[in-house]
Amino acid sequence: MKRRGSLFNLILFGLVLVFALGVAIPEVKGKPVIRLAYNPLPFNLPSLIEKEQNFMVKQGFEVQYDTFLVGHAMTEAMASGDLDVAPVMGATSTIVSKAGGREIKVIGCYSKAPGAFGLAVRPGGITIEQLKGAKIAVPIGTEAHVLLGKILAEQGLTLRDVQLVNLLIPDGITALQGGQVDGAMIVEPVMSRLEQAGKITILRDGVGLISGLTLSVVPATLVGSDQISAFQRAHNQSLTYLREHPEQARVLAISALDLPPSVVESVAKKYIFDPDITEELRMELEDTICFLYNEGIIRKRISVDDLF
Numbered sequence: 001m002k003r004r005g006s007l008f009n010l011i012l013f014g015l016v017l018v019f020a021l022g023v024a025i026p027e028v029k030g031k032p033v034i035r036l037a038y039n040p041l042p043f044n045l046p047s048l049i050e051k052e053q054n055f056m057v058k059q060g061f062e063v064q065y066d067t068f069l070v071g072h073a074m075t076e077a078m079a080s081g082d083l084d085v086a087p088v089m090g091a092t093s094t095i096v097s098k099a100g101g102r103e104i105k106v107i108g109c110y111s112k113a114p115g116a117f118g119l120a121v122r123p124g125g126i127t128i129e130q131l132k133g134a135k136i137a138v139p140i141g142t143e144a145h146v147l148l149g150k151i152l153a154e155q156g157l158t159l160r161d162v163q164l165v166n167l168l169i170p171d172g173i174t175a176l177q178g179g180q181v182d183g184a185m186i187v188e189p190v191m192s193r194l195e196q197a198g199k200i201t202i203l204r205d206g207v208g209l210i211s212g213l214t215l216s217v218v219p220a221t222l223v224g225s226d227q228i229s230a231f232q233r234a235h236n237q238s239l240t241y242l243r244e245h246p247e248q249a250r251v252l253a254i255s256a257l258d259l260p261p262s263v264v265e266s267v268a269k270k271y272i273f274d275p276d277i278t279e280e281l282r283m284e285l286e287d288t289i290c291f292l293y294n295e296g297i298i299r300k301r302i303s304v305d306d307l308f
Contacts, residue, residue, distance in 0.1 A: 196263065
């Protein structure tokens, strides 16, 4: 009986201790935690500024940054509870993830950069009038894919009039330089770097065809939360800093992106950072949804309202 009594007391003491520690945990942590995706490239200046200036920290948060190579990886991290905000995500990635059942919401525009996307060829290669039958590298289901369709339509062609080679941008450029393809879709800052070096010729960029839209995306469950409100305040502070201190932002971009000043200056002219979602942008999102659905990339045709 004595042994049983001692064992009971030990278990009771353990439960009391666990309870006491559990109550104390929030006080030990001190600051609430927010988990942000951090992708400096291709030219995400507000994210660079936010991190450099500690705007989220000044909002009273402990910030955990994580870098993702592709958009769907961010929405998967949101689904598993490992990510609170994707400050910058491509419109196509957002649509594909939403159509695939991810419970995400767009809280604003991040950037517009139509001139940051283009169709590249080797110097002395095919011309814009010689696209029919050409072999073109493009990552299927991306903004570059959407733009290629519009470039071809401008020439009276469709995606069926060329040979598509499904390659990521870096692999597509390698294939272009190696002569395996006639053209490759390209994005900044690689586009300016290679063009200035005389290694590629841009047949057509996205000006007048697409917005080159990126979006800020969060889990649907966090919409209106303190974390998201704090992020939006910090993001607005970053935009204000960018307007008021353009030279400091340029120097930061040169250092953080490891790019020559001439490339940074070229790329910077192509980007507009504005969180407002206009009716024009909503119409473009609807057009992109139609494109992805018609190409069989998404099986469910969602509406623009589903994104917000």
